Amino acid sequence: QLQLQESGPGLVKPSETLSLTCTVSGGSISTGSYSWGWIRQPPGKGLEWIGSIHYSGSPYYNPSLKSRVTISEDTSKNHFSLRLSSVTAADTAVYYCARHQPGSGRYPFEYWGQGTLVTVSS
Amino acid sequence: SYELTQPPSVSVSPGQTASITCSGDELGDKYGCWYQQKPGQSPVLVIYQDNKRPSGIPERFSGSNSGNTATLTISGTQAMDEADYYCQAWDSSTLVFGGGTKLTVL
Numbered sequence: 001q002l003q004l005q006e007s008g009p010g011l012v013k014p015s016e017t018l019s020l021t022c023t024v025s026g027g028s029i030s031t032g033s034y035s036w037g038w039i040r041q042p043p044g045k046g047l048e049w050i051g052s053i054h055y056s057g058s059p060y061y062n063p064s065l066k067s068r069v070t071i072s073e074d075t076s077k078n079h080f081s082l083r084l085s086s087v088t089a090a091d092t093a094v095y096y097c098a099r100h101q102p103g104s105g106r107y108p109f110e111y112w113g114q115g116t117l118v119t120v121s122s
Numbered sequence: 123s124y125e126l127t128q129p130p131s132v133s134v135s136p137g138q139t140a141s142i143t144c145s146g147d148e149l150g151d152k153y154g155c156w157y158q159q160k161p162g163q164s165p166v167l168v169i170y171q172d173n174k175r176p177s178g179i180p181e182r183f184s185g186s187n188s189g190n191t192a193t194l195t196i197s198g199t200q201a202m203d204e205a206d207y208y209c210q211a212w213d214s215s216t217l218v219f220g221g222g223t224k225l226t227v228l
Contacts, residue, residue, distance in 0.1 A: 037217075047157075047165065047208055049217040060215050063123065096164060106212035108155040110176065112164040 002026040004097050004113035012091075012120050018084040022097030022113060023077075030055075030075040035100040037109065038071060038082045040093040048093075052100065053080055087120045094118075124213035126220035133226045140196040142223045144209030147190060152211045154192035156185060159222075160205045168207075169194060201227050 008020035022036070029036060037052030051061035051071045059071045065084070073080040084091060094115040101107035126146045134140035144154065154172050157165035167176050169185035172192065182197045192211075196203055204227045209220040 046222040047159075047219040049219060052217070063216060101170065106153075106215070106217070108167055108170050108210055109157075109165070110167050110170075112166075115164055 002099065002111050004099065004111060006095060006097050006113045006116040008116065008118070010117060010119060012087055012118060013122050014088055014120055015086055018082070018087050018091060018118055018120070020082045020095055020097075020116065020118070021079050022081070023079045024099075025078075028075075029073060029078055029080060033102045033104060035107075036073070036080050037098050037100060039096045039098060039109070039112075040091075041096070041115070042090075042093040050082065050084070050095075054104075089120050092118065092120045124211075124216065124218050126209055126211060126218055128207075128209060128220040128223045130221070131224045131226065133228060134196075134199045136201060136227055137198055140199045140203070140225055140227075142194045142196075142207050142209075142225065144192040144194075144220045145190055146192075146211060146218075146220075149190050149192055149211060150188045152187075152213070154185065154187045154209055154211050156183075156192075156194045157208045157210065158203075158205045159208065165208065196225075199225075199227055203227060 003025045035054045038050040053059045053071045068085045070083040096115045097113045098109035099111040101110045156169040159165040172187040173185045184195045
């Protein structure tokens, strides 16, 4: 059974860079036509897509966050990562990693991690 | 930017049919999907490609999409279906979520 686990600091200072890793078990991130993504959810609010990385290794981002986001993968460690720069309190949220349904098109997320709360505060 | 609009809340009596709508410009020309999220849990995909159910999702969940509106229908709603529901679609290469609908079963 595929499992995804987010990890990283739970507290980040304003103006600094948020860094999270999603470790995948029960499957390889480099096998098959799977893309992997990040989604966040501020406390008490809705879901927001941050971006995804295609199985070819090409990332694609939410235009509203594109200038601050980098998504990358490390196939040797079977994980992919999120970096969000110049954070503010508005970036406080539960961050989820997830896997898209297979295919080269635009597919929904079928597997999700449990999420990790990141708070931006000095 | 593309937007998907959902009603903030929907109420339904146990055993009745619940319908949750999601509106967006020419949404019917795109594939819509739906996620269920219970408090403290990660979202779960319940409908994809407008009307397909992933393995393990009960048959009482169904979907449709036409014109500017996608609809999630839950037939014979059960107490366990009380949750937040989010629609989602793609606009070009951007994944968009609706604002979410809280379904109350009372």
